[in-house]
Amino acid sequence: MTPEQARNVIDEAISQIAPDADLGSLAPDADLRDALELDSLDFLNLVESLSQRTGRRIDEDDYPQLATMASAVKFLTAR
Amino acid sequence: MPALGADMDEGTLLEWLVKPGDEIRKGDIIAVVDTSKSAIEVESFHTGTIERLIVGVGETVPVGTVLATIAEQAAAAAPAAAAAPAAPVGPPEAAGPPEPQRARKRPAREPAARAKQRRQPVITSGKAQPAAASPLVRHLAEELRVDIATVQGTGPGGTITRADVQRAAIAGAGVAEPVTLPPQPGVAVTAAQPTPARPTVPVTARQPVTPLARRIAAELGIDVSKLTGSGSRGAVREADVRMAATARAPTQAPAQEREQAMRQAIGRLMARSKREIPHYYLSNTVDMTAAMDWLHQRNRELEVTERLVPAALLLKATALAARQVPQLNGYWEDDRFAPGDAVHLGVAISLRGGGLLTPAIHDAAELAPGELMAQLRDLVNRARGGRLRRAELTEATITVTNLGDQGVESVFGVIYPPQVALVGIGKIIERPVAVGGLVGARPVVITTLSADHRASDGYAGARYLAAVSDLLQRPEEL
Numbered sequence: 133m134t135p136e137q138a139r140n141v142i143d144e145a146i147s148q149i150a151p152d153a154d155l156g157s158l159a160p161d162a163d164l165r166d167a168l169e170l171d172s173l174d175f176l177n178l179v180e181s182l183s184q185r186t187g188r189r190i191d192e193d194d195y196p197q198l199a200t201m202a203s204a205v206k207f208l209t210a211r
Numbered sequence: 212m213p214a215l216g217a218d219m220d221e222g223t224l225l226e227w228l229v230k231p232g233d234e235i236r237k238g239d240i241i242a243v244v245d246t247s248k249s250a251i252e253v254e255s256f257h258t259g260t261i262e263r264l265i266v267g268v269g270e271t272v273p274v275g276t277v278l279a280t281i282a283e284q285a286a287a288a289a290p291a292a293a294a295a296p297a298a299p300v301g302p303p304e305a306a307g308p309p310e311p312q313r314a315r316k317r318p319a320r321e322p323a324a325r326a327k328q329r330r331q332p333v334i335t336s337g338k339a340q341p342a343a344a345s346p347l348v349r350h351l352a353e354e355l356r357v358d359i360a361t362v363q364g365t366g367p368g369g370t371i372t373r374a375d376v377q378r379a380a381i382a383g384a385g386v387a388e389p390v391t392l393p394p395q396p397g398v399a400v401t402a403a404q405p406t407p408a409r410p411t412v413p414v415t416a417r418q419p420v421t422p423l424a425r426r427i428a429a430e431l432g433i434d435v436s437k438l439t440g441s442g443s444r445g446a447v448r449e450a451d452v453r454m455a456a457t458a459r460a461p462t463q464a465p466a467q468e469r470e471q472a473m474r475q476a477i478g479r480l481m482a483r484s485k486r487e488i489p490h491y492y493l494s495n496t497v498d499m500t501a502a503m504d505w506l507h508q509r510n511r512e513l514e515v516t517e518r519l520v521p522a523a524l525l526l527k528a529t530a531l532a533a534r535q536v537p538q539l540n541g542y543w544e545d546d547r548f549a550p551g552d553a554v555h556l557g558v559a560i561s562l563r564g565g566g567l568l569t570p571a572i573h574d575a576a577e578l579a580p581g582e583l584m585a586q587l588r589d590l591v592n593r594a595r596g597g598r599l600r601r602a603e604l605t606e607a608t609i610t611v612t613n614l615g616d617q618g619v620e621s622v623f624g625v626i627y628p629p630q631v632a633l634v635g636i637g638k639i640i641e642r643p644v645a646v647g648g649l650v651g652a653r654p655v656v657i658t659t660l661s662a663d664h665r666a667s668d669g670y671a672g673a674r675y676l677a678a679v680s681d682l683l684q685r686p687e688e689l
Contacts, residue, residue, distance in 0.1 A: 152563055169563075171616035172520040173591050180515040192510050192518065 133186065138208040142201065145181035149174050160202035182208070212244065212266070212276045213253055216604040219246050219476065223271040224278065233261045235281070242278060243598060247472030249568055250598045259283040265353075271453050280349070355380035356441070420447040431456045466564065473566040481625050488543070488631075489664040492623050495676040497683055499639050499654040505686035521639055522613055523584035525656070527689045529634045530554045530575035530583075532678035533609050538667040539632035539660075539675050540608045548631065548666040553577070557607025557627060558587065560594045568594045569627055571607035580689055615639060621657040631666035634679075635659035 133141075143155050150168050158167055165175060179198065183190045186208060190198070197207040212222050222244040229241045240252045241261070259281040266278045352359040355376060362379045364371035420428075420435050424447050428435045433455050440447040502524050510518040533540040533554045541550040556575035561567045572578070572586050593599055609630055614622045615638035622635035637657040644653040658679050662672045682689060 150563065165616075171561075172522060173588055176515065176518065176520060176588070177592075183515050190515065192507060 133209050135205050135209055138205045139201070141182065141185045141208065142204055145178055145185060148181055149177050158201055160205075161200050163199055164201065164204070165199070212272050212274050212278060213256075213601050214274055214605050215244065215246050215251055215601060219274065219604075221271055221273045222246050222251070224266050224268055225250060226268060227264055227279075229261050229264075229279075231261050231263060235259065235261060240600070244601075247469060247476045249594065249604075251604060252598050252600045253278070254601060255281065257281045257283060271456065273449075352376045352379075419445075421449065424449045424452045428452045470565055477566060480628065484625050484628050488626050488628065490626060490661050491664050491669055491672065492659065492661050493669065493672045493676055494621055494623075494657055494659040495680055496642075497656050497658055497680040498644065499656050499683065502683045502686045503639070503654050517581065519580055519584045521656075522615075522636070523580050523587060524683065524686055524689055525613065525636050525658075526556060526558065526572070526575065526587065526611060527578070527580050527583050528679045528682040529609075529611050529636075529658075530556045530572075530578075531682050531689070532675050533632075534576045535678045536667075536671055536675040538671045539662055541631060541666070542608070542629040543631050543663055543666050544629050551608030553608070555606050555608045557610030557630070558590060559610060559612035559624075560591050562595060568599065568604070569607060569610050570594055570599050570603035573602070573606065609634065611636060615656065621659055623659050624661050626661055626663055631663035632672075632675075633661045635661070 146153055146155060146164075146168065150170065153168050158164075164170060164178075168174075170178065175195075175198075179190050179195070182198070182204075194207065196203075198204045215222055223246075224242060225245045226243040227241070228243065229235055229239075235241060235255050235258065237255055237258045239255050241255050242253045244251050244253050262280040262282045264279045266272055266276065272278075349359060352362070352371075357376050357379045359371060359376070362371050362375050364375055419442070420440075421442070425435060427433075427449055428438075428447075431452065433452050435447050435452065438447050438451050438455055439445075441451050442448045499521070503521065506519055506521060506524060531554075533556075537550050538548070540554055541548060543549075553574050554576040555571040555573050557569040557571045559567050559569050570590050572583065572590060575583060578586065590599075590603070607627070607630065609632050610624075610627045611634045612622055612624045613636040615636055618638055620637045620640065622637060624633040624635050626633045635658065637659075639654050639656045641652045642655045643650050644655060646653070658676055660672050660676055662675075
């Protein structure tokens with residue numbers, strides 16, 4: 133998966149959970165939970181959506197790597 | 212229009228999911244109603260055949276208004292002219308004896324046990340009602356704008372006949388309209404239909420406007436002088452104002468108005484809570500080490516869809532503790548405490564556009580954490596994006612607000628009347644804790660209780676928070 137593909141997948145997943153989110157103005161290192169006002173259930177939905185879209189298992193131990201857009205892109209392109 | 216929550220006085224019919232002639236069962240979702248807070252699915256309280264849809268799409272009507280009539284099954288097979296009991300679709304309130312207008316503003320919620328008792332007369336057909344009338348007679352009454360609850364029946368067993376209604380219409384023609392429009396429970400009279408039988412008169416300076424209509428017109432920005440009154444002597448009634456408002460805005464209210472209406476609804480309810488309920492507040496710091504360890508261990512083995520968040524365990528513990536301390540689970544109504552029939556856990560859910568909803572997870576104390584988690588996710592998704600069901604918004608017996616995700620350490624909430632307790636959950640944070648003389652970093656959460664001092668004392672409240680803490684020390688038993 134290229135960084136562009138990863139970014140698209142994340143954008144799609146977030147749009148599904150927070151349709152009003154302004155992804156264009158989201159800083160790469162901003163905390164997704166804070167910036168998008170995601171609660172723990174939203175975050176779980178995000179993890180579920182990313183897992184479905186990429187076909188990969190995302191464990192609880194991986195959650196910290198999904199904290200920001202930059203780290204999430206890195207995580208999804210790493211393997 | 213069934214009760215849609217303690218802060219809901221009216222609803223707008225968004226969609227009918229049934230049509231006349233459809234067979235429906237008790238509990239089937241038959242309509243979608245829009246309130247200032249959410250679109251709500253309304254179920255039928257009866258089994259039978261849809262006879263008439265009375266309230267049209269886009270109409271806004273007060274709680275208690277009959278939405279549709281349902282012919283019960285035995286009657287449906289009878290000839291059309293037979294005295295088929297027509298059961299109104301609506302809450303128990305809609306079928307009880309007439310009540311003054313102000314009664315609508317009382318807490319719409321009531322314990323299920325009482326609801327069942329009151330519902331009974333409706334289910335057991337028209338016989339139990341003081342004034343039974345066939346659908347055709349009810350239809351006639353509607354056309355003639357006769358309040359059937361006031362008609363003296365002369366048929367067998369006090370049944371109201373066509374002649375009774377016609378007599379009442381003639382007698383009522385010269386009588387001044389009541390000042391307010393009574394809810395007319397159990398009667399298939401729609402608030403907003405034109406009156407073919409009684410000519411309407413354009414309003415002039417001398418023609419009356421009921422005080423309620425005037426007030427609502429002012430609220431909705433409707434010019435009453437431009438309305439056609441449907442009351443006697445052309446009086447402009449509430450229904451006329453609402454019809455004009457509906458005609459002006461037939462679909463869902465724009466987001467801004469909606470947000471404002473929601474703030475007003477929340478404001479009214481919370482102000483009432485603080486005005487009427489003598490709150491007392493307690494808090495407790497709970498060691499979450501065992502719960503978090505158990506949770507991580509469990510989640511490690513599971514797919515994302517089956518994983519639990521800490522909130523699921525906290526909710527389960529609050530529900531079980533409510534069962535252990537029943538003084539906190541129920542309602543304060545008519546100057547006394549009425550315990551809940553089970554623990555229906557209201558969960559405060561913030562909406563993305565602002566505002567909040569507190570739908571209930573039914574029988575939460577009976578659910579395994581996994582089931583409770585699934586229901587919580589479903590409820591949150593539907594509250595934010597889809598539709599809630601009427602029962603979810605009216606049947607909570609105790610409510611939990613969890614602001615931990617927002618970084619708050621402790622929250623002392625405002626009780627949702629007529630409930631008597633609200634549990635607050637803060638953020639789970641690592642704190643230095645002394646255990647066995649040694650200080651170590653442990654995850655802790657501050658749980659709080661806001662409780663109604665009329666229903667319980669601090670001792671019961673303290674027992675409750677201690678029970679929550681104890682339960683969380685044995686997560687495998689939750």
